[in-house]
Amino acid sequence: MVHHQHSTTPIEVSVLVVQDLRDVQAYRLDRLLLTVGRSKQADIQIVSQEVSRIQ
Numbered sequence: 001m002v003h004h005q006h007s008t009t010p011i012e013v014s015v016l017v018v019q020d021l022r023d024v025q026a027y028r029l030d031r032l033l034l035t036v037g038r039s040k041q042a043d044i045q046i047v048s049q050e051v052s053r054i055q
Contacts, residue, residue, distance in 0.1 A: 012028060012030075013028070013029045014026050014027060014028050014029060015027050015029060015044070017044060017046065019046065019047055019048070023047075025044075027043070027044050031043075035054050036051075036054075037051055037052055037053050037054035038051055038052070038053050038054075039053040039054045041054065042054050
């Protein structure tokens with residue numbers, strides 16, 4: 001949840017990851033730090049050899 005600086009109402013923020021135009025995943029951005037990469041340990045997994053294991 002993110003709080004706008006002028007409001008006490010939390011808002012939900014998400015990102016959509018589209019892979020190969022058929023695999024669409026929505027990830028909630030609910031923490032200050034999220035990892036992205038091919039690794040199973042990554043919070044947001046990207047299945048592509050062009051992406052490192054973890055960022």
